[in-house]
Amino acid sequence: MADKLHFALVSPAKELFSGEVDQVIAPGTEGEFGVLVNHAPFMTTLKNGVVRVLEGDSVKMRIFVRGGFADVTPDGLTILAEEARNLDGVKVEEVQAEMEATLLKIQALDKDDTAKGALQAHFDYLESLKAALVH
Amino acid sequence: MPSLKDLKNRITSVKSTRKITKAMQMVAAAKLKRAQDAATASRPYASRMASVLANLSASAGAGGPKLLAGTGEDKTHLIVVMTAERGLAGGFNTYVVKLAKQKIGELRAEGKTVKILTVGKKGREQLSREYGDMFVAHVDLADVKGGNYTESALALGHSLTTRFEDGEFDVATLIYSQFRNVLSQVPTAQQIIPASAPADAPKVDLKGAIYQYEPSETEILETLLPRYINTQILSAMLESAAGEQASRMTAMDNATRNAGDMIDSLSLQYNRARQAQITKELIEIISGAEAL
16 A cells, blocks of 8 residues: 555644545645645645645545645644635535625724734635635 | 421522522533533644644744744733633632732732733623723623634734734733533633743654745744634633533532522421421310310
C-alpha cells in the first residue's frame, strides 16, 4: 500500500474531517497548492475557497472554507478554518436565506459595533460559497 | 406548636418548591448535554491552534508582534471575569468571583493598576460594590441563543485586541470556570494577552527540515494571534456554559432531595399532631363519660 497523507480539517464548531487521503488541494492566499504525502514543512494562510480532497484521481470531497491556516508537518496536513462547510451538503436556497438573515443583522447593528466586522466576514463567506455552488 | 393547618400549608408549599427545583434540574441536564457537546467539539480546533502557535512562536523568538511579545511593561492589568447570566447554580458564580477578588488583591498589593471587564451579569453584580470604579466594559450573554457563543467571543476578542493596541492595558487575564466533569468545575486564571502557547502543546518533530512560510512568518503570526485569542475566549465561554449547567443540575438535585427530606419530616410532624389531637378528644370524651 502506498503511503497516505494524514489530513485533518477543523473549524471552531467541529472537526469536519480527519483521516488518510491521497492528496489535498487547498486555496492559499498566494495561490492554490496541492499537498501529497511527505511534503516539506510548510505553513500558509488561506483565502475563501474550496479545499478538494483527492482519492486516487477522483475528487472525494469538496469543503468550502473561510480563511484560516494550513499547516503541513511530517505528520500530515492540518487546516484550521474559521468556517467550513461540506459542499455536498448545502443548497443554494439555504445559503441565500442565510445571506439575507445576516444582512438584516448587519443593518440592525450600530456602525461602530465590534460584531459588525465578524458578521461582514460571514456574509462575504456566504456570498463566495454561493458563487462556488452556482458554478 | 404549629397548628395542623399551618403544617398542611407548609407541606404544600415545600411540595411545589420541589416541583420547581426538579424541573430546573431536568432543564439543566438537557442543556448540559448540549453545552458539553459544544465544548468537546471545539477542543480539537483549540488544541491544534495551540500547537501551530507553539511551532510558530518557537521559531519567531523575541522579535514577534506585540500580542505575543507584550508591551514590555507590566503595569496595567485587565481582568476578564467570566460568569453566568443567572444564579441558582450553587457556588458556580461565587467561586469565580472569589478567585477574581483574590487575583485583584494580589495585583493591587504589588502596586499595579487593575481594570475589570465582566462577562455575564452575576459576576458584575457581585463585584460592583467593591470594585465598581474599576469596570471598563461589560459583555452581556443574555442574547446568546442555543449556545452559539461564536459572535460574542469574536466581539470580545476584537475589543480586547483593540484596547491592547490602544495601550489601555499591558496584561489581560481571563478568569473563568474550567469544566472538568459534571461534578467539578475549577475556577481558573489564564493569561490571554500577551498570548503564550501552552507549555504542554505537542511539539512537532520536523526531522531536520525547515518550515516554509507563505506569506512571511510575521504576517502569519499577525493573523493567527487575534484568532488564537478569540479561540481561547470561545472555548472559555463554552466551558463556562457547560459548567454553569452542570453546577445548576447538581445544586437543583440537592435542593430537590432536601425538599423531599423536609416533606418527610413535616408529614411525620403533621401525623403526630393529628394523632395527638384525636387522643386528646378521646380522653375528653372518656373523662366526660366517667364523670357522669
